[in-house]
Amino acid sequence: MSTNAAPAGGQHKTDVVIIGAGPIALFAVFELGLLDLKAHLVDILDRPGGQCAELYPEKPIYDIPGILEVSGQGLTDRLMDQIKPFGPMFHFSQMAEALEKTAEGWRVTTDAGTQIDARVVVIAAGGGSFTPKKPPIPGIEAYENASVFYSVRKMDRFRDKIVVIAGGGDSALDWTLNLQPIAKKLLLVHHRDGFRAAPDSVNKMRALVADGKMEFHIANIKSLVGAGDKLEGLMLNTKERGDYRIDAEMLLPFFGLTMKLGPVANFGIGLNENLIPVDTEKFETDVKSIFAIGDINTYPGKLKLILSGFHEGALMAQQAFRYCRPDEKLRFQYTTSSTSLQKKLGVI
């Protein structure tokens, strides 16, 4: 991909920092770009598209004006093409963790240590950050980051341990195959004898089970057994066997991602039930020069539609210009007739 993606940990300065890289964030880059405003985007996912890329890449969307049908991925790809002339910088796989006021505007710091200074902040974070689902097993939080992990950062942590992987998707199967050789014992627990994963991975897992190199339990996890943050076992349940115990030192639940508001809640912006109230003229929050567009904002009559978010981005950009270029006069122009806009778009 020819996307401009910055390595983690750098320091950057730009006009507008956008939190999120979903369709609304991408189109905001276009509207800002027409006004000569540069943008950096921060997203927890490793690619652009937000919900369109993560939840429904292959599902059809029928209510984008002028486009009969487009998939979530298709829309993302088209938006990426459309904003290419403006050279946005992407900071992927990072969560915008802190927001501080600076002399000239704002500084956004990510969980990977990247710092971006900008005059304007635009929150286009949809339903929040995609984070791993946490199964509601009583007491599981006590074991997190010691015996329970929702991702694998260092494989070595699982070496010579009794590792239980829960789930039936590609992550569950991939990590089963990757950790089986180094674990003392590996057990996969899934509620059915079927998987939503690459058939090749499933076949490899079944071969390991057949060779006695790992166990596969078709069961539900009822509870955790252990002391402090040290896991010792799991209570599983099946209709036939009832409750039974297996030994476990490490548990890796892989049930996909869900959206959580995350650190945005601590940015000092007014919230209403995990949404950010904005005005409908500029889509500005109760903090000047911080805007919220797309699914994450709320106002009377709000509809969570992609097309609404596009409109919100266009109006936001007008006000963002006034903050970023206070001495310049904003000139409203059409792409159809303006040679200066067409030059920016690289079409003439």
Next chain:
Amino acid sequence: MKIIVTDREGKVHELKGRDGWRVMEVIRDANLPMTAECGGACACATCHVYVDDAWLPKLPPQEKQEIEMLDFGVAVQENSRLSCQIIVSDEFDGLKVTLAPESL
């Protein structure tokens, strides 16, 4: 036409079922707590309910997409369904479901 929904505190709600609506939409319209993140695209497993045992066999069978999406549900049981995949109609008058626990 009614849909009987037990929430996570055990409180029972009698909701008006509307023909052609998804059960998920009926639940959300009543402001009961349900994430239903993807809005009915069978792409997230956050409209997960447990169906009353007596009702389970009366529902249309799960399509492959729903079965596979439930692999990403938490606390899945044998009576688990995704409520966006159950369409309300007269034959389901009195359908009883319980909101499944959500991701922590």
